[in-house]
Amino acid sequence: MDKPVDIPRTLSNLPLFQQLHDSEIAHLATDAREIRLDKGQILFQKGAILDGFYVVVCGAIKLAFSSPQGNEKVVSIVESGQSFGEAVVFMERPSPVLSQALEDSLLLLIAKQRLFTAIDHDSAFARRMLAGLSIRLHGLIEDVEHYSLRSATQRLIGFLLQLAGAPESGLIELALPASKQVIASRLNLTPETLSRVLHSLSDSGLITVKGRHITITDIGNIRQHGDTNSPCAKDH
Amino acid sequence: MDKPVDIPRTLSNLPLFQQLHDSEIAHLATDAREIRLDKGQILFQKGAILDGFYVVVCGAIKLAFSSPQGNEKVVSIVESGQSFGEAVVFMERPSPVLSQALEDSLLLLIAKQRLFTAIDHDSAFARRMLAGLSIRLHGLIEDVEHYSLRSATQRLIGFLLQLAGAPESGLIELALPASKQVIASRLNLTPETLSRVLHSLSDSGLITVKGRHITITDIGNIRQHGDTNSPCAKDH
DNA sequence: CGGTTTGTTGAGCCCTATCAAGGTAGGTGG
DNA sequence: CCACCTACCTTGATAGGGCTCAACAAACCG
Numbered sequence: 001m002d003k004p005v006d007i008p009r010t011l012s013n014l015p016l017f018q019q020l021h022d023s024e025i026a027h028l029a030t031d032a033r034e035i036r037l038d039k040g041q042i043l044f045q046k047g048a049i050l051d052g053f054y055v056v057v058c059g060a061i062k063l064a065f066s067s068p069q070g071n072e073k074v075v076s077i078v079e080s081g082q083s084f085g086e087a088v089v090f091m092e093r094p095s096p097v098l099s100q101a102l103e104d105s106l107l108l109l110i111a112k113q114r115l116f117t118a119i120d121h122d123s124a125f126a127r128r129m130l131a132g133l134s135i136r137l138h139g140l141i142e143d144v145e146h147y148s149l150r151s152a153t154q155r156l157i158g159f160l161l162q163l164a165g166a167p168e169s170g171l172i173e174l175a176l177p178a179s180k181q182v183i184a185s186r187l188n189l190t191p192e193t194l195s196r197v198l199h200s201l202s203d204s205g206l207i208t209v210k211g212r213h214i215t216i217t218d219i220g221n222i223r224q225h226g227d228t229n230s231p232c233a234k235d236h
Numbered sequence: 237m238d239k240p241v242d243i244p245r246t247l248s249n250l251p252l253f254q255q256l257h258d259s260e261i262a263h264l265a266t267d268a269r270e271i272r273l274d275k276g277q278i279l280f281q282k283g284a285i286l287d288g289f290y291v292v293v294c295g296a297i298k299l300a301f302s303s304p305q306g307n308e309k310v311v312s313i314v315e316s317g318q319s320f321g322e323a324v325v326f327m328e329r330p331s332p333v334l335s336q337a338l339e340d341s342l343l344l345l346i347a348k349q350r351l352f353t354a355i356d357h358d359s360a361f362a363r364r365m366l367a368g369l370s371i372r373l374h375g376l377i378e379d380v381e382h383y384s385l386r387s388a389t390q391r392l393i394g395f396l397l398q399l400a401g402a403p404e405s406g407l408i409e410l411a412l413p414a415s416k417q418v419i420a421s422r423l424n425l426t427p428e429t430l431s432r433v434l435h436s437l438s439d440s441g442l443i444t445v446k447g448r449h450i451t452i453t454d455i456g457n458i459r460q461h462g463d464t465n466s467p468c469a470k471d472h
Numbered sequence: 473c474g475g476t477t478t479g480t481t482g483a484g485c486c487c488t489a490t491c492a493a494g495g496t497a498g499g500t501g502g
Numbered sequence: 503c504c505a506c507c508t509a510c511c512t513t514g515a516t517a518g519g520g521c522t523c524a525a526c527a528a529a530c531c532g
Contacts, residue, residue, distance in 0.1 A: 065377075073385055075380060087370035087374060090363070090369075090370040091371055093374075097377065120359040123357075123359065126362040127326070127352070130362070130365060131326045131328075133370065134322070134324070135327055137369060137372060137373050137376065140377065144309075145309065145332075147383050147384070151519075179477095180478075180479065181477095181479085190520075192481085195479065199481095211479095387487075388487080388488070415509090415511090426489060427510085428512080429489075431512055
């Protein structure tokens with residue numbers, strides 16, 4: 001984990017940059033800074049001004065806002081190959097969230113100026129950037145939908161299904177991408193409630209829980225429980 | 237309300253298009269369709285594919301998602317001079333929300349193709365587009381924050397302060413941009429709860445309510461109640 | 473193996489939704 | 503101009519989902 005990073009190569013593997021020419025990649029990579037974070041380390045606080053956006057090479061970063069009392073709500077968990085901070089850069093305003101490493105992580109910081117000239121230079125890149133932000137926007141809209149008209153159980157099931165990808169059938173094993181505390185916050189639940197909901201699903205025979213490893217035993221059945229029509233998917 | 241619209245002129249007044257040249261405006265306006273909606277009319281349903289994005293010339297449009305049972309949650313109220321649908325266009329995917337006129341409204345539909353060529357042609361426009369989406373993204377993040385760690389009263393106060401702009405002091409009079417039902421949904425409340433909270437604030441002497449017209453009597457004081465530190469901003 | 477973080481379990485409560493009536497206002501037709 | 507109608511809004515009673523507080527168990531780590 002201590003050898004230098006082949007920055008151009010790393011960038012060219014990202015969805016966002018896949019169709020860029022080598023010369024353009026090289027341009028973006030200019031001034032790019034490697035940033036290594038220890039688990040728990042804070043990258044920037046809420047209110048920070050960014051002079052670039054971040055690409056997660058490996059590790060995982062959480063984005064969260066914190067209320068004065070120390071309540072914290074995780075908005076997003078950013079994993080390898082994803083990026084964050086673009087919106088803040090384009091708005092040229094302070095970040096509404098703080099950013100903290102969930103594990104030891106390696107990031108790249110792409111300079112704002114390079115991003116801007118890349119947009120000026122390549123309108124296809126600009127469009128891809130627009131599409132990327134749009135996807136994120138829709139993700140947030142989906143979050144709002146979940147928070148608004150779904151119960152704790154339904155939110156958890158939705159989250160698990162998203163983790164699972166979209167396989168048709170069979171046993172699905174998956175590992176939670178973070179501690180249950182963090183997952184709970186991401187789902188807008190308290191750790192206690194998450195624990196109870198996991199047990200409830202487990203008792204119903206829909207999943208098996210072993211630490212951070214979860215097996216979905218019956219994906220068809222669990223989908224039904226996740227649907228908005230089951231009045232309340234709690235076992236009395 | 238029935239005379240033809242000077243489309244280029246209308247467009248050039250929008251924040252998004254203000255710095256475009258006349259020729260560019262003219263280009264965008266090509267194929268632009270005027271759309272007149274009666275109050276309550278649905279523009280498109282959840283799942284619709286859009287071949288352009290919409291600009292609200294006058295009136296108001298709500299964006300909402302609907303659950304199978306007919307529950308509806310208003311995500312956004314789009315008013316004159318604002319636009320919507322860009323993200324759906326860039327993603328080239330079905331819309332996650334439905335769109336319905338809150339009052340008689342006049343819209344412009346800007347063709348997707350024109351938008352794309354405008355981006356190709358003018359990178360400053362592309363950047364402004366990116367900034368616009370970023371602002372919307374941050375608005376949604378703020379929404380998530382409000383839903384997550386704020387009470388009904390705090391959400392309402394936040395909403396009122398946003399409507400008020402950001403004046404320092406004095407009496408502030410404002411009118412709700414939609415029916416209380418719609419506002420309630422926007423704030424993720426039931427109409428009943430909204431009614432109660434309005435009364436509670438009114439009883440505390442912080443606001444005066446008269447139909448859709450609300451007067452904030454003490455903005456400094458109400459700001460405190462909106463802060464996350466007041467344990468629970470209910471009377472007694 | 474102690475200490476610390478993380479997760480579980482239980483009891484109680486509070487906020488907000490739900491259900492059910494009643495009230496008001498604005499528009500329409502007689 | 504009034505009576506009616508239909509949204510819209512209010513008010514009350516009730517209940518429930520998830521949070522809080524508190525204690526305990528387990529897992530992780532040095």
